Amino acid sequence: MNVRDLPMADASLTRAQLDAHWVPFTGNRQFKAQPRIVVGAEGCHYIAADGRKVFDGLSGLWTCGLGHGREEIAQAIASQARTLDYAPAFQFGHPTSFRLAERIVGKMPAGLDRVFFTGSGSEAADTALKMARAYWRLKAQPGKTLLVGRAKGYHGVNFGGISVGGMVGNRKLYGEGVAADHLPHTLLAANAFSRGQPEQGAHLADELLELIALHDASNIAAVIVEPVAGSTGVLVPPKGYLQRLRQICDKHGILLIFDEVITGFGRTGSAFAAQTFGVTPVLITCAKALTNAAVPMGAVIVKKEIYETMMQGPENAIELYHGYTYSGHPLAAAAAVATLDLFKAEGLFQRAAELAPYWEDAAHSLKGLPNVIDIRNIGLVVGIELEPIAGKPAARGFDAFLRAYQKNVLIRTTGDTIAMSPPLIVEKKQIDQLFETVRDVLKTLP
Ligand code: PXG
Numbered sequence: 001m002n003v004r005d006l007p008m009a010d011a012s013l014t015r016a017q018l019d020a021h022w023v024p025f026t027g028n029r030q031f032k033a034q035p036r037i038v039v040g041a042e043g044c045h046y047i048a049a050d051g052r053k054v055f056d057g058l059s060g061l062w063t064c065g066l067g068h069g070r071e072e073i074a075q076a077i078a079s080q081a082r083t084l085d086y087a088p089a090f091q092f093g094h095p096t097s098f099r100l101a102e103r104i105v106g107k108m109p110a111g112l113d114r115v116f117f118t119g120s121g122s123e124a125a126d127t128a129l130k131m132a133r134a135y136w137r138l139k140a141q142p143g144k145t146l147l148v149g150r151a152k153g154y155h156g157v158n159f160g161g162i163s164v165g166g167m168v169g170n171r172k173l174y175g176e177g178v179a180a181d182h183l184p185h186t187l188l189a190a191n192a193f194s195r196g197q198p199e200q201g202a203h204l205a206d207e208l209l210e211l212i213a214l215h216d217a218s219n220i221a222a223v224i225v226e227p228v229a230g231s232t233g234v235l236v237p238p239k240g241y242l243q244r245l246r247q248i249c250d251k252h253g254i255l256l257i258f259d260e261v262i263t264g265f266g267r268t269g270s271a272f273a274a275q276t277f278g279v280t281p282v283l284i285t286c287a288k289a290l291t292n293a294a295v296p297m298g299a300v301i302v303k304k305e306i307y308e309t310m311m312q313g314p315e316n317a318i319e320l321y322h323g324y325t326y327s328g329h330p331l332a333a334a335a336a337v338a339t340l341d342l343f344k345a346e347g348l349f350q351r352a353a354e355l356a357p358y359w360e361d362a363a364h365s366l367k368g369l370p371n372v373i374d375i376r377n378i379g380l381v382v383g384i385e386l387e388p389i390a391g392k393p394a395a396r397g398f399d400a401f402l403r404a405y406q407k408n409v410l411i412r413t414t415g416d417t418i419a420m421s422p423p424l425i426v427e428k429k430q431i432d433q434l435f436e437t438v439r440d441v442l443k444t445l446p
């Protein structure tokens with residue numbers, strides 16, 4: 001179907017309708033004064049309520065690697081809904097989630113072969129953290145409860161996730177969380193304008209040794225990091241950093257968790273960032289592109305050792321008191337199978353790897369434009385950091401976001417950093433257009 005032929009939804013909203021909906025992670029008063037409403041999507045574009053075709057420079061929210069409006073996914077969801085809309089997630093099963101689990105394992109680094117389904121990335125993060133604590137309890141090391149995250153980390157918005165997370169805004173209103181400590185982030189001024197992985201900063205992994213010296217490894221359950229921090233502005237791991245974290249965790253008996261909610265399914269040029277960087281954790285979380293976001297779903301994939309350790313007690317006992325009503329939901333599972341089929345049929349992880357050098361060149365062509373103080377890239381992801389306006393952090397970034405949208409491009413800004421990552425089906429011509437528009441925006445920003 002051509003985008004122009006899409007039936008135009010009635011996008012008019014009353015004041016009462018706007019008021020009734022508390023919009024997440026959004027300035028509600030500002031948004032409702034001038035809402036940005038989209039009514040359709042196809043391929044790499046959204047259709048805005050005013051009829052404009054807007055290029056999707058962030059694949060939704062890092063979610064839609066296949067682009068939008070994929071008929072095969074729509075069919076799979078519809079057909080599943082007609083056959084089996086819902087199966088109780090506890091004490092029952094349905095075929096699709098089991099088939100999906102095996103398919104996911106086929107994409108993982110060797111050894112990660114047990115899948116637990118959740119409804120979102122936040123639930124996946126909290127699930128992984130709980131699994132880590134439970135694992136040590138069952139290993140007769142109940143003292144190992146402390147969770148280590150990283151400054152500028154994002155692991156969703158549930159209590160576990162915000163406790164290990166390192167974004168002050170996500171933490172400050174909510175009081176005490178779960179016992180956690182934090183590694184420093186890896187953003188070094190000396191690495192500005194690195195292409196791909198920066199040279200400097202592997203030593204920052206050694207800060208984990210300081211935390212071990214402070215808390216003792218006998219009290220630490222797990223370290224959770226995003227291989228590439230996404231939400232805080234695309235922080236690419238310095239060369240050797242993840243390897244060093246892996247070594248320290250091994251040496252001290254700490255479980256390493258990679259949160260691959262953004263990096264999973266091709267973003268960095270391999271199925272998972274663990275493969276891109278050649279470092280295998282014990283647990284991986286994913287969500288977003290797992291279903292191309294057509295139906296919410298997340299997952300935690302663990303090494304067999306974690307699963308086997310939990311399989312204790314009488315045969316009829318529940319081993320892990322954890323799960324969600326929507327774990328392995330049939331519609332989500334059907335969407336995920338269709339998504340994995342399309343990723344495979346279209347060779348999109350490979351495509352992302354092949355496009356990455358072109359993407360990198362286009363990204364770094366913005367160096368030298370006004371206010372651009374860093375450009376960071378990996379796979380089909382870029383972060384463009386702007387100098388903040390004195391005394392008004394995030395104002396320049398938000399201005400860039402609004403101007404890009406006026407120019408029919410959806411980008412994401414976090415603080416004063418622009419983040420972009422288009423669907424993996426993106427064409428070179430579209431990459432050119434995307435960066436041309438961003439170039440125009442940056443030239444005209446006050
Ligand atoms: N972990 C990571 C690494 C994430 O990026 C979550 C967990 C939470 O997933 P859910 O599905 O609960 O939102 C995320 C989500 C952005 C942006 O613009 C990023 C996310 C969500 C919304 C916006 O960077 N990441």
Ligand code: PLP
Pocket residue numbers: 323324325326
């Ligand atoms: N709150 C109540 C009252 C519930 O009954 C349930 C689930 O049965 C939940 C919360 C948890 O919901 P979910 O399983 O969708 O996370």
